[in-house]
Amino acid sequence: MAERIYLSPPHQTGNERRYLEECLDLNWIAPAGPHLERLERMAARATGCSRAVAVASGTAALHLALIHLGVGSGDTVLCSTLTFCASANPIRYQGAEPIFVDSDPATWNIDPNLVEDELRSLALQGKRPKAIIAVDLFGQCADLAALEAIGGKYGVPVIEDAAESLGASFRGAHDEPDTWRPAGSGGWASLISLNGNKIITAGGGGLLCTDDARLAKAAAHLSTQARDPAPHYQHSQVGYNYRMSNVTAAIGIAQFEALPDRVAARRAIYARYCKRLGALPGVTMMPEPTTSQGNRWLTTLLIDPAQFGADREAVRLALEADNIESRPVWKPLHEQPTFLDCRCRGGDVAERLFRQGLCLPSGSAMTPEQQNRVMDIVEAARQRRSQAA
Numbered sequence: 001m002a003e004r005i006y007l008s009p010p011h012q013t014g015n016e017r018r019y020l021e022e023c024l025d026l027n028w029i030a031p032a033g034p035h036l037e038r039l040e041r042m043a044a045r046a047t048g049c050s051r052a053v054a055v056a057s058g059t060a061a062l063h064l065a066l067i068h069l070g071v072g073s074g075d076t077v078l079c080s081t082l083t084f085c086a087s088a089n090p091i092r093y094q095g096a097e098p099i100f101v102d103s104d105p106a107t108w109n110i111d112p113n114l115v116e117d118e119l120r121s122l123a124l125q126g127k128r129p130k131a132i133i134a135v136d137l138f139g140q141c142a143d144l145a146a147l148e149a150i151g152g153k154y155g156v157p158v159i160e161d162a163a164e165s166l167g168a169s170f171r172g173a174h175d176e177p178d179t180w181r182p183a184g185s186g187g188w189a190s191l192i193s194l195n196g197n198k199i200i201t202a203g204g205g206g207l208l209c210t211d212d213a214r215l216a217k218a219a220a221h222l223s224t225q226a227r228d229p230a231p232h233y234q235h236s237q238v239g240y241n242y243r244m245s246n247v248t249a250a251i252g253i254a255q256f257e258a259l260p261d262r263v264a265a266r267r268a269i270y271a272r273y274c275k276r277l278g279a280l281p282g283v284t285m286m287p288e289p290t291t292s293q294g295n296r297w298l299t300t301l302l303i304d305p306a307q308f309g310a311d312r313e314a315v316r317l318a319l320e321a322d323n324i325e326s327r328p329v330w331k332p333l334h335e336q337p338t339f340l341d342c343r344c345r346g347g348d349v350a351e352r353l354f355r356q357g358l359c360l361p362s363g364s365a366m367t368p369e370q371q372n373r374v375m376d377i378v379e380a381a382r383q384r385r386s387q388a389a
């Protein structure tokens, strides 16, 4: 059996060991320490935010943001439907309800026009959601400038779910078309993820990034069990054990140093896939709109079975048979059993992207030979009709 090719495995820089040893030598094996502080400074710089709070996961970062907004039972929060469940789960942790919104075919991300339609119709009923969670799908930024303007008009804060888009950038407001901003600087707050499959990883962990000093202070407090300043243990609020460990941060620092290289590598991988596979009949590569320069975390394409001669599942199974991991595009959250009772504005676009979309191996350490292996299999699958349902 040929060596397995993974979708997005960790890519070490060589400095992880050095920073880990430093951390051990200093005996900062705790949810506090110099590496943690350094990681937060690096994340703030990379996202263009004045503050970054390092926590146990991207999910925890989003949860803390929602808590600070006072999201609770009876509230609603708008959220992209085409995303991983972690973009919406914290809404439910708070006892609130997500309202899902379909994708814009030009970006695959939350459609700003549908967001505005939904906010307008809720306003007519005297209702206002507590937040808009805009996901940067597969490393491609949502149209954040448009979403910020709409959120501002209706008084609803935007949270950028930049879990997948660290290192990407997006175009500024429409009256400043030449300004580019880093992923993570959109809206009121953002989250990034350092999970094992992300463009850089600490083996887990996340950061809440914001210019709102009160949010950053509250998140740091809540993430450390909401301990009040007192010599004994004193708590005025329910807190969480969400703080990142200094040991995790040590790995994260080494990875952050390599972020520009990792973005360049993933974009080059996308370009090679695009050149060969993008030319096949029935294949459409994930577009890059004029509003975003993505990090191409995962190269993703659509397969139209009528033109290609095989469907997405047939291609995925052919890759798996050759020990290559690929994955369907996220199943829309409004179709997930746990969210079936939630409202969704639109949904057809996300449903089609799920039916036809496939994410190809995109790890930044991938060799041209490994990429050729993937592309050979995709090409060979063309003539085979899917046996799968």
Ligand SMILES: Cc1ncc(COP(=O)(O)O)c(C=O)c1O
Pocket: 056, 057, 058, 059, 060, 083, 084, 086, 087, 135, 161, 163, 164, 192, 193, 194, 195, 204, 205, 206
């Ligand atoms: C879009 C999106 N949001 C949120 C998360 C949650 O991040 P974490 O795994 O660090 O909790 C992930 C990935 O895991 C993600 O892909």
